[in-house]
Amino acid sequence: MSRQKWRVNPLLAVLAGLAALFFIFPLIGLITGAPWGHITDVITSRTAVQALELSIVASLASTVLALIFGFPLAWLLARGQFPGKGLLRGLTTLPMVLPPVVGGIALLLAYGRRGFIGKPLDSAFGITLPFSLAGVIVAESFVAMPFFVITVESGLRSMNRRLEDAARSLGAARRTVFMRVTLPLIWPSLAAGTVLTWARALGEFGATITFAGNLPGVTQTMPLAIYISQSSNMTDEAIALSLILVVVSLVVMVFRRDRSGAQ
Amino acid sequence: MSAVLDADIQLRLSRLSLDVAFSVAPGEVLALLGPNASGKSTTLRALTGLLPLDGGRVVLDGTVLEDPAQRVKVAPEKRPIALMFQDYLLFPHMSAVENVAFGLRCHGVDKKTAREKALQALTRLDLAEAAESRPGSMSGGQQQRVAMARALVTDPKLLLLDEPLAALDVSVKTTVRRLLRDALRQSRAANILVTHDLVDAVALGDRMIVIEAGAVVQTGTPAEVTARPRSGYVADLTGVNLLRGTGHGTVLDLDDGAQLTCASPAAGPTFAVIAPAAVAVSRQRPEGEGVNTWRGRVSAVDLMGDRVRVRVEGTPAITAEVPPAAVDQLKLDEGGDLWVCLSPAAITTYPQ
Amino acid sequence: MFRMLRGQRGGIRVLAGAGVASLAVALAACSSPATTTAASGATTQAKPTGTLVVFAATSLTDAFNQIADQFQAANPGVTVKFNYNGSSSLATQITQGAPADIFASASPTNMKTVTDQSLESTTPKIFAANQGEIMVEAGNPSHVTSLSDLANPALKVVTCAPTVPCGALATQIFENAGVTVKPVSQEQNVGGVVTKVSLGEADAGIVYVTDVKANGNKTAGVPIPANQNATTNYPIAEIKGAPNPTAAAAFMSYVLGPSGQQVLKSFGFLPPSS
Numbered sequence: 103m104s105r106q107k108w109r110v111n112p113l114l115a116v117l118a119g120l121a122a123l124f125f126i127f128p129l130i131g132l133i134t135g136a137p138w139g140h141i142t143d144v145i146t147s148r149t150a151v152q153a154l155e156l157s158i159v160a161s162l163a164s165t166v167l168a169l170i171f172g173f174p175l176a177w178l179l180a181r182g183q184f185p186g187k188g189l190l191r192g193l194t195t196l197p198m199v200l201p202p203v204v205g206g207i208a209l210l211l212a213y214g215r216r217g218f219i220g221k222p223l224d225s226a227f228g229i230t231l232p233f234s235l236a237g238v239i240v241a242e243s244f245v246a247m248p249f250f251v252i253t254v255e256s257g258l259r260s261m262n263r264r265l266e267d268a269a270r271s272l273g274a275a276r277r278t279v280f281m282r283v284t285l286p287l288i289w290p291s292l293a294a295g296t297v298l299t300w301a302r303a304l305g306e307f308g309a310t311i312t313f314a315g316n317l318p319g320v321t322q323t324m325p326l327a328i329y330i331s332q333s334s335n336m337t338d339e340a341i342a343l344s345l346i347l348v349v350v351s352l353v354v355m356v357f358r359r360d361r362s363g364a365q
Numbered sequence: 366m367s368a369v370l371d372a373d374i375q376l377r378l379s380r381l382s383l384d385v386a387f388s389v390a391p392g393e394v395l396a397l398l399g400p401n402a403s404g405k406s407t408t409l410r411a412l413t414g415l416l417p418l419d420g421g422r423v424v425l426d427g428t429v430l431e432d433p434a435q436r437v438k439v440a441p442e443k444r445p446i447a448l449m450f451q452d453y454l455l456f457p458h459m460s461a462v463e464n465v466a467f468g469l470r471c472h473g474v475d476k477k478t479a480r481e482k483a484l485q486a487l488t489r490l491d492l493a494e495a496a497e498s499r500p501g502s503m504s505g506g507q508q509q510r511v512a513m514a515r516a517l518v519t520d521p522k523l524l525l526l527d528e529p530l531a532a533l534d535v536s537v538k539t540t541v542r543r544l545l546r547d548a549l550r551q552s553r554a555a556n557i558l559v560t561h562d563l564v565d566a567v568a569l570g571d572r573m574i575v576i577e578a579g580a581v582v583q584t585g586t587p588a589e590v591t592a593r594p595r596s597g598y599v600a601d602l603t604g605v606n607l608l609r610g611t612g613h614g615t616v617l618d619l620d621d622g623a624q625l626t627c628a629s630p631a632a633g634p635t636f637a638v639i640a641p642a643a644v645a646v647s648r649q650r651p652e653g654e655g656v657n658t659w660r661g662r663v664s665a666v667d668l669m670g671d672r673v674r675v676r677v678e679g680t681p682a683i684t685a686e687v688p689p690a691a692v693d694q695l696k697l698d699e700g701g702d703l704w705v706c707l708s709p710a711a712i713t714t715y716p717q
Numbered sequence: 718m719f720r721m722l723r724g725q726r727g728g729i730r731v732l733a734g735a736g737v738a739s740l741a742v743a744l745a746a747c748s749s750p751a752t753t754t755a756a757s758g759a760t761t762q763a764k765p766t767g768t769l770v771v772f773a774a775t776s777l778t779d780a781f782n783q784i785a786d787q788f789q790a791a792n793p794g795v796t797v798k799f800n801y802n803g804s805s806s807l808a809t810q811i812t813q814g815a816p817a818d819i820f821a822s823a824s825p826t827n828m829k830t831v832t833d834q835s836l837e838s839t840t841p842k843i844f845a846a847n848q849g850e851i852m853v854e855a856g857n858p859s860h861v862t863s864l865s866d867l868a869n870p871a872l873k874v875v876t877c878a879p880t881v882p883c884g885a886l887a888t889q890i891f892e893n894a895g896v897t898v899k900p901v902s903q904e905q906n907v908g909g910v911v912t913k914v915s916l917g918e919a920d921a922g923i924v925y926v927t928d929v930k931a932n933g934n935k936t937a938g939v940p941i942p943a944n945q946n947a948t949t950n951y952p953i954a955e956i957k958g959a960p961n962p963t964a965a966a967a968f969m970s971y972v973l974g975p976s977g978q979q980v981l982k983s984f985g986f987l988p989p990s991s
Contacts (some may be wrong), residue, residue: 272471
């Protein structure tokens with residue numbers, strides 16, 4: 103299939119170019135502001151390594167939780183017919199609208215030591231979520247899972263369900279229909295939702311520090327470490343840690359784009 | 366030939382109350398015609414098992430597929446039924462051969478054998494080169510042939526075709542229709558073809574059923590149905606005038622009050638069919654006995670190829686067919702009053 | 718008004734350095750509040766008008782709001798606008814060129830960030846001091862009576878991160894008292910500590926005395942003995958190139974003057990320590 107020479111509207115190009123620069127300039131700022139002289143010290147420091155480890159573990163765990171619990175919810179919202187569905191959808195998207203710190207406080211009131219769920223959890227099973235890695239994962243899941251649900255629900259809604267009918271008419275059991283027809287068809291939105299969720303979980307700060315607290319090696323994820331550095335006037339360290347986060351995120355984003363583009 | 370499909374379908378949906386019953390013999394093609402929203406596609410969905418029946422019974426090759434009274438319902442994937450759709454519904458993420466092999470794999474055939482059979486089916490329909498292509502890169506005609514192969518390769522007992530040729534260009538339609546006819550002749554399945562195209566029904570159907578508003582209004586061979594339409598829908602399809610009235614010998618009292626004189630007598634509720642070409646029109650009152658003559662108003666003039674159809678409102682309203690020259694002669698495009706005249710012999714009557 | 722705190726080990730050791738030396742000079746220059754008006758005598762005697770932008774540490778919020786009300790009442794025509802934030806964020810903003818007239822910091826360290834770049838137009842002056850206190854849940858359900866109770870591993874103790882002013886304060890206090898405390902969280906600002914204790918998530922936290930006072934009966938405070946406590950000094954300075962130097966000078970005088978000092982005292986702040 104031959105391609106026509108790609109011509110672009112000049113106004114479009116200018117606006118798009120400005121938008122691109124808008125995102126590129128701060129990145130350049132980070133790169134030029136970084137303490138290249140002693141950056142290896144910062145990157146290999148105990149703080150940085152611990153924070154990065156925690157960030158990766160927590161964000162991955164939150165993403166897995168989003169897959170396990172978010173997918174059925176997305177399915178229900180896309181295909182279910184029950185009263186209050188709109189309200190449920192609204193509630194699921196609430197964390198996207200709330201300031202993360204407010205989310206953190208809400209989490210404390212529900213799952214904290216004196217929270218109405220957390221209190222019985224503590225007295226019956228001795229489980230406390232704040233000040234632990236589990237707390238970090240809870241906070242990150244709270245803010246990130248809505249992205250997954252919304253994206254996957256949208257994908258489920260826009261697929262042609264009659265293809266599932268066709269599959270059933272050819273003799274496919276429900277499980278086969280799901281694995282061989284539905285899943286491949288919603289794969290792009292599933293992948294996009296997963297990446298978005300992971301990225302949001304990785305960058306989460308407000309809810310994490312409010313609900314799980316900040317303790318190096320236990321709950322201090324990368325964003326927390328960066329913010330503490332900045333609050334301590336250690337801007338150099340803050341920038342260096344930020345760059346690490348940027349590199350990790352870019353690698354995943356670019357890698358994902360590549361694969362879906364090749365399809 | 367004993368029927369392989371016995372269907373009695375009763376369904377109540379929000380906008381439709383469906384109550385139809387019919388049988389289809391193995392190898393037979395039953396054409397289902399009807400206006401939009403009459404219940405044709407709903408009938409197919411019910412047979413597939415995607416819509417549960419409220420009443421009735423469906424038996425296919427001796428097996429009860431559904432019987433609400435006995436609480437029997439076989440799941441769609443367990444019914445030996447295959448479908449062909451107007452929009453093909455090929456799986457866009459699979460190649461042609463994978464699409465065709467899908468049904469076989471679902472029935473437990475191993476990957477290798479399924480693939481071989483699929484390739485054979487595609488080759489028979491002249492699609493061997495496109496076997497590895499995705500539906501997105503195929504033409505409409507190719508896609509419909511793949512859909513055909515996919516449906517037939519599982520050797521179904523009942524094949525349901527939902528307006529399979531509707532999305533094809535006229536030029537492609539003829540070829541695919543021929544392929545379809547050959548394929549249907551060779552299979553031993555009972556076939557139900559839903560269509561709104563009379564040409565399809567006549568070319569492919571052994572028998573025809575007309576459904577309107579959820580009920581069967583006419584059955585018969587295509588020839589019978591088209592010769593003696595029993596509904597305005599079929600009359601429109603076949604392009605004839607259909608009038609309703611009560612026969613009193615050779616006098617026919619139409620429902621709208623007018624009276625016509627017919628060549629053959631009729632009694633009781635009667636249909637009258639008049640070919641448009643047999644309707645004479647003129648600007649002046651015609652000479653002669655004066656039977657079957659009335660004045661109306663021209664409401665529409667349609668040029669259809671080398672024929673012209675003139676719709677004349679009046680008592681009764683009727684469509685006449687005139688040669689194109691008559692348009693100028695009679696200045697038909699200016700509308701106005703027009704006298705209509707029919708000979709009694711042009712009226713075919715039959716009981717309602 | 719100047720209380721001599723006996724046995725007090727002057728200041729927070731962590732903040733030792735060049736900054737302290739320059740502050741000592743400033744302290745000597747203004748040993749009594751009455752001389753501050755002379756310092757502002759260099760500016761014009763015109764009435765302050767217009768908008769005044771004050772960057773102030775979060776812990777000063779309630780006190781400075783009241784001071785501003787009084788100042789605006791005494792000087793109609795002036796509108797005071799505040800930017801309350803962590804001192805280090807404020808210092809960063811100022812060094813990046815934010816248009817502030819006045820900077821009131823919760824620690825000399827953050828003020829040093831500004832003076833290192835020579836961005837102050839007057840020498841910074843200490844206008845208040847703050848000390849630490851143990852904040853516990855209302856009713857003190859964990860029965861905390863002293864700093865050594867906080868070493869109990871069963872207790873959930875929260876402090877600020879050691880590198881922010883309120884965290885450095887906690888570190889110094891624990892050192893003074895000779896206790897080893899393992900906090901479950903190191904908050905980014907003192908508000909985080911207050912939140913956790915208020916919601917009952919933590920059993921105790923180290924905050925400023927002003928925070929305990931400001932939080933009313935939502936929480937309770939356990940005082941820290943003078944010989945274990947640490948003090949942090951709050952410096953205030955006018956910024957170079959400020960949009961409204963007249964009003965800035967007047968405001969500084971007000972804060973350092975008797976009315977301002979009275980307000981600060983009512984909120985729990987200590988007068989500038991020697």
